[in-house]
Amino acid sequence: MAADEVRRHNLGAVLERLHLAGPLSRSDLTKATGLNRSTIADLLAELTAVGLVEERPGAPGSGPGRPSPVVQVRPHRASVLAVELAVDSIAVATVGLGGHVYNLVRVARPRGRFSPEETVQDVAKLAGPLLDSLPADHSLVGVGVAVVGITRRSDGFVHLAPNLGWRDVPISAMLAGELDLGAPVLAANEADLGALAEHRRGRQPGIANLVYVSGEVGIGAGVIVDGKPLLGSAGYAGEAGHTLINPEGSVCRCGAIGCWETEAGEAALLRRAGVSEGAGRLSEVAERAAAGDERTLRAIADVGRWLGLGIGNLINLFNPDLVVLGGLYQRLFTFLEPSVLEGSAQRTLAAPGGMATIACSALGPDASLIGAAELVMSRVIADPASFDGPGVGERAGAREGAR
Numbered sequence: 001m002a003a004d005e006v007r008r009h010n011l012g013a014v015l016e017r018l019h020l021a022g023p024l025s026r027s028d029l030t031k032a033t034g035l036n037r038s039t040i041a042d043l044l045a046e047l048t049a050v051g052l053v054e055e056r057p058g059a060p061g062s063g064p065g066r067p068s069p070v071v072q073v074r075p076h077r078a079s080v081l082a083v084e085l086a087v088d089s090i091a092v093a094t095v096g097l098g099g100h101v102y103n104l105v106r107v108a109r110p111r112g113r114f115s116p117e118e119t120v121q122d123v124a125k126l127a128g129p130l131l132d133s134l135p136a137d138h139s140l141v142g143v144g145v146a147v148v149g150i151t152r153r154s155d156g157f158v159h160l161a162p163n164l165g166w167r168d169v170p171i172s173a174m175l176a177g178e179l180d181l182g183a184p185v186l187a188a189n190e191a192d193l194g195a196l197a198e199h200r201r202g203r204q205p206g207i208a209n210l211v212y213v214s215g216e217v218g219i220g221a222g223v224i225v226d227g228k229p230l231l232g233s234a235g236y237a238g239e240a241g242h243t244l245i246n247p248e249g250s251v252c253r254c255g256a257i258g259c260w261e262t263e264a265g266e267a268a269l270l271r272r273a274g275v276s277e278g279a280g281r282l283s284e285v286a287e288r289a290a291a292g293d294e295r296t297l298r299a300i301a302d303v304g305r306w307l308g309l310g311i312g313n314l315i316n317l318f319n320p321d322l323v324v325l326g327g328l329y330q331r332l333f334t335f336l337e338p339s340v341l342e343g344s345a346q347r348t349l350a351a352p353g354g355m356a357t358i359a360c361s362a363l364g365p366d367a368s369l370i371g372a373a374e375l376v377m378s379r380v381i382a383d384p385a386s387f388d389g390p391g392v393g394e395r396a397g398a399r400e401g402a403r
């Protein structure tokens with residue numbers, strides 16, 4: 001590696017540590033990164049100069065000598081607008097470096113009724129007040145968008161979002177136009193971003209091998225291998241919901257027969273439980289299950305077994321240490337867990353099966369939204385020295401110009 005590459009890498013490593021771990025003393029930062037004290041001092045000087053970190057005097061300790069200064073990120077100097085376009089809701093949040101959530105709003109919306117045009121207008125309406133309430137000297141470094149659909153990473157193009165009724169929607173470009181913030185808009189699949197959030201801020205932060213399985217209407221999976229997201233050539237990897245689980249099964253919305261989500265998705269659960277489809281129906285299932293309704297519990301057990309069989313396939317494929325269940329599976333995890341474990345045990349080989357823990361998301365319903373913020377933060381961390389985010393003045397100017 002050339003010297004400037006080493007420096008960029010080290011700057012990123014220091015910033016990432018502070019972003020994920022929170023305030024650290026200089027000496028703890030030195031230990032955590034394995035870099036020497038004078039290198040750390042140089043790197044911190046550079047990160048301070050671009051406004052991303054600050055130091056304050058450490059509290060006097062019991063040991064001899066001056067206490068080590070405490071280093072922390074300045075959240076507002078790298079702020080992100082995070083957006084989640086889910087089937088039953090839109091969520092928008094302003095998030096700062098260090099994972100600080102300034103504001104978060106989630107609004108329900110009728111299923112399948114909104115065009116891409118209406119959706120980006122709704123996002124802009126929700127985002128305006130949130131952006132206006134950020135600290136005056138904030139820097140907006142980007143917009144991160146989680147989409148429940150097959151999304152090309154390079155330009156945020158949604159090829160297909162069957163549960164939104166969208167096909168070939170350039171969502172990043174549309175949002176960039178509507179928001180007019182002068183900041184990049186990055187979009188990715190919601191399960192991939194759920195996996196990223198779980199990897200960084202979930203149950204076991206930093207865990208190197210993880211599979212995130214998200215149940216919305218369909219099933220999505222995001223995979224982290226050796227600490228890196230598994231994306232495939234364009235970002236389409238992880239469409240586990242459309243892998244074969246039952247050759248004798250029913251026709252999927254994708255046109256194929258017996259896809260995993262036809263047996264373990266929301267529609268299968270509602271059908272088995274005798275609950276009509278639609279937004280909010282899951283609460284009904286959860287209430288009936290909590291009340292001990294037998295048909296509902298049997299339906300959950302059936303779906304859980306199919307879910308477990310598919311998870312077993314994923315465990316055999318990826319050898320994860322942790323499989324995290326999000327979305328509807330997180331909400332119903334207490335009831336699903338026994339049959340999921342049973343189904344998974346039927347499929348997995350002993351060695352990978354014995355290593356994998358199956359758990360529900362610790363981040364709750366906002367995992368993908370947090371992942372959307374992390375997607376943008378990854379860019380800042382990859383090259384902090386080039387950080388020169390548009391200031392609030394420029395943002396205001398950009399919005400002014402649009403009027």
Ligand SMILES: [Zn+2]
Nearest residue numbers: 242252254259
């Ligand atoms: Zn399918």
